[in-house]
Amino acid sequence: MTLRNPAATRGRRTRLMILAVLAVACAALVAIALPASDLTQRHSGSGVFGFEIDPSDQGGPGQLLGTRARPSLGGSGHVPDGTTVFDDDVPAVGNLDPDLLAALREAADDAADDHVGFHVNSGWRSAAYQQQLLNEAVSQYGSMEEASRWVATPETSAHVSGDAIDLGPPESAEWLADHGDDYGLCQIYRNEPWHFELRTEAADDGCPEMYDDPTQDPRMQQ
Template sequence: MSRTTSSASLSRTALRMLAVVLVGAVATVLGIAIHQSATSTASPSTGSPTDIALGPDATSVEQGGLPEGVTAFDEGYPGVDRLEPDLLSALQEATTAAAVDGVDIVINSGWRSREHQEQLMRDAIVKYGSAEEAARWVATPDTSAHVTGAGVDVGPFEGTLWLSEFGARYGLCQIYGNEPWHYELRPEAIDQGCPEMRADATHGPGDGH
């Protein structure tokens, strides 16, 4: 075999290897895109039952509805403004600290009117098939921490993950094991750590969600 023929053969081999690498890279990118698309349209069971029941635009701002991306610093929304002042202050401190770590914390649901909470409860009963099962996810207006401004649902996933690790520094604690997005203020947590989580609001005393 001549040197020219050998070089041509090597060139063809290199091109084939390059083509394989490029095809693999394209497949990887497409796979990631497909996964992200599937995640964004996944079953509602992966999110907060509150969000599943109504969605972001199903109630008015006056009733506590919030558009996407609202933070503890966004004034003019009753869902934020009517949170307990100490809770709101703690959220603002945590939001600022999380931002330094490159993590966003948004408020998906804060204060809610009694009417809004009642509708959430009715929707949950339809969704879960009974008042008993619905009570694991949505409280009555008389027991909801959201109605009193003492509870807040946060996101996105990275935000809840950050709060699960650092929230106690600000007195912010996850209360229910089945709701990683629901936080309430427990000032003693700053020195003592957050109390043990309850499985859901039907287990033990405490405010509702």
């Protein structure tokens, strides 16, 4: 049997504890010294237009880096089948502008009297989801110029700001095209008869003249 020196054992334990504390302190100093820009560069990606989108936002609000996102329910904006304008728990609906949503619900109640139901094909979208749709459109149509006739950039999209909704089926869009100005709801683009936005003056003055497609919309030129 080997006899141990209690004093020597305590000394070794003390030295080990000191080394452990020093290691933790060094790690903390390295983390503090690392520039925040390095972290951003390591964890960000670039979209078609070169601005950076945080990949962690693919399933979240998806804000553009350096901008303030509106408070939201989270999510990307993907719409489950059967979603209506009354489904507050779906981020694509719940994150819409409150005035737009109120007008849509009033119109939906009246349309139901005509046996027409409003289904949401698209509403609010995260910036990351909008960028994904734009990338897919470029691949589908073969050029940014043609894709821009159908999909806006995250910076200019009324969906990202929560100010637009795409309705289905076709009879609901047709009903709202006929009655929408009573609620301040207007079609904006001739090539997108499902796309509606709030124009409060429409109740008195009627809906404004539609653009042939989004490329004619001055908001898309920002």
